[in-house]
Amino acid sequence: MDPLPASLAQAETPAAVIDLDRMQHNISRMQQRMDALGVAFRPHAKTSKCIPVVQAQIAAGARGITVSTLKEAEHFFAAGIADILYAVGMVPGKLAQALALRRQGCDLKILCDSVASAEAIVACGAAHGEAFEVWIEIDSDGHRSGIRADEPALLQVARVLHEGGARLGGVMTHAGSSYDLDTPAALAAMAEQERAACVLAAQRLRAAGLPCPVVSVGSTPTALSASQLDGVTEVRAGVYVFFDLVMRNIGVCREQDIALSVLTTVIGHQPEKGWAIVDAGWMAMSRDRGTQKQKQDFGYGQVCDAAGQVLEGYTLVGANQEHGILARSGEPDRDIAARFPLGTVLRILPNHACATGAQFPAYRACRADGTTERWERVHGW
Amino acid sequence: MDPLPASLAQAETPAAVIDLDRMQHNISRMQQRMDALGVAFRPHAKTSKCIPVVQAQIAAGARGITVSTLKEAEHFFAAGIADILYAVGMVPGKLAQALALRRQGCDLKILCDSVASAEAIVACGAAHGEAFEVWIEIDSDGHRSGIRADEPALLQVARVLHEGGARLGGVMTHAGSSYDLDTPAALAAMAEQERAACVLAAQRLRAAGLPCPVVSVGSTPTALSASQLDGVTEVRAGVYVFFDLVMRNIGVCREQDIALSVLTTVIGHQPEKGWAIVDAGWMAMSRDRGTQKQKQDFGYGQVCDAAGQVLEGYTLVGANQEHGILARSGEPDRDIAARFPLGTVLRILPNHACATGAQFPAYRACRADGTTERWERVHGW
Structure with a gap:
């Protein structure tokens, strides 16, 4: 024939085509910005779900990654990436999978925003002799999940975890409402709101004698709009690696x-x-x-x-x-x-x-x- | 542990759960209806893209399947299903893949709605000694693709195919606008419009001395709303196998x-x-x-x-x-x-x-x- x-x-x-020059430019732009702001950068792998893309982000200076499913965690851990935040609230039914990852040497951090979830985590940890590293999710914009920084529940949840033998790794928030904005001023204000809420949560924990080493914030629009990140230790962002028409309309x-x-x-x-x-x-x-x-x-x-x-x-x-x-x-x-x-x-x-x-x-x-x-x-x- | x-x-x-009792009920309902209307039934595999689902449709009486990609055609052919309609307009760049399927024994039918496409098909057929079976796509509702049944282009395209050595397998149409309706009367009228357009196209071809063995119509809403299908030889439908909230709102x-x-x-x-x-x-x-x-x-x-x-x-x-x-x-x-x-x-x-x-x-x-x-x-x- x-x-x-x-x-x-x-x-x-x-076919889904990646223009590697553009991708590399986007990665460098974000990493340089994070370096200038003096924070670590933990890209969200949920955008690409692709090992070579994530490796390019790490090569540029990213420290650890964020994932949206435990399957992503398993996939990237198998590729040699150990520092992984699973950024969706933990439920009892997924603890066995998280435990298995930690037992294999994955430095998996899990998320919690309620006493019920905290209790399930510490019960599983106690039953299996595992000190899960748990970050508390903070609601900085009423968008979705998390505990508001000023709520009494923040200290309750933290104490259940801390006293139950879990390792309090820090606080994290995601100002998803930034997707609804499209002016530099509004974006900068949302970035500041995200920062302030997360820092306040960390301060409340520390004032109560609880550990809170990490203060993690981020979304692509806020990461690219923050003018200062005092008190923040790391930023997360995902879609910046490719960008899209929604981000073009937001103006980033x-x-x-x-x-x-x-x-x-x-x-x-x-x-x-x-x-x-x-x-x-x-x-x-x-x-x-x-x-x-x-x-x-x-x-x-x-x-x-x-x-x-x-x-x-x-x-x-x-x-x-x-x-x-x-x-x-x-x-x-x-x-x-x-x-x-x-x-x-x-x-x-x-x-x-x-x-x-x-x-x-x-x-x-x-x-x-x-x-x-x-x-x-x-x-x- | x-x-x-x-x-x-x-x-x-x-997880995506299939309730097999409900699925089997949906399959039986459609097949019984097609049997009563005296037409063959060719389900669209694009809904499930799943071999056991399609096997259940065939076990209930379906004759052949419809696919939306050549990868689906390859997948189902490998599972022993040979009578396959690829229901998306053929382009030159996909002829090699279609040819390979036919050479392996797949009874693949391809679609055409323009002289340019017809010419590419017959050129490829002539170059490789293959008589492609081609169905002409008819536009019965202005929804998307196809030639209107009364257009001069219908006979032009058919002659390019027939004289160029392709096998004219028939005409087909899909009244996708049925998705915009939600009353039994409007759905029955759309089913009749779909039927009449496709039958008219077949009559014009036959009157011109061209072969047109198959007259194929269908969408889930029209298939479940047609009161008679005179002149139609087969019906196609996809989503009926599972149904969904859109179909619930349409009323089927x-x-x-x-x-x-x-x-x-x-x-x-x-x-x-x-x-x-x-x-x-x-x-x-x-x-x-x-x-x-x-x-x-x-x-x-x-x-x-x-x-x-x-x-x-x-x-x-x-x-x-x-x-x-x-x-x-x-x-x-x-x-x-x-x-x-x-x-x-x-x-x-x-x-x-x-x-x-x-x-x-x-x-x-x-x-x-x-x-x-x-x-x-x-x-x-």
């Missing part, structure tokens, strides 16, 4: 900083409507419509040419499972079939890099010289 | 028919807000908010107890990557920590079964006797 032309055979789409990156895109092929047209149909539907882009309520709605993603240059005004305006609908804003582009003929390869910048990456078993990591490598991701729980 | 209690150790969450199933749910654990509370935090965030549920614009918005999903009984009024009102926010509609449930204590296991019915299933590497298939089995899914492209 004759080979098909290399250019066609190579275009396996959809430009479109040309976005390192993750979905490579796609034009598979058809509806010229009267000005549509090109592409093979990146929601299965590739994810259903994330994070820019829908922001200052600029990019639909299911911003269209770029195959080299990654933004094609202004062209977005994915709709998505089915394996079909994306590409159109121009404003008047329909009736020349769309000539502009993007059948088989044209394009790239789509995603709303939310964490969600889009998760749709793929692996990335295609692209170097500036055009060579690529397959980089696997962790999938599932 | 002492074992943890079995009930806790077993609760590995989040009840909540108690939904066979897919996400098993989740309560990991914390914010009692003042009436929130329980669970370990099913959008990574588990997907970002699909399909019920957002329907008659009842279920947020990120309807909460059920561990046995699958609906807990009226409780939904996931928010989702982060690994955190779901569970709340009651109306007044905050300030007793939520007592109602759903830390560690409580619940099930969440999804907005969209295709999207939620795709977040998991495998299902936990649950029999009525409580035994479960791990059923793998295809992931990626």
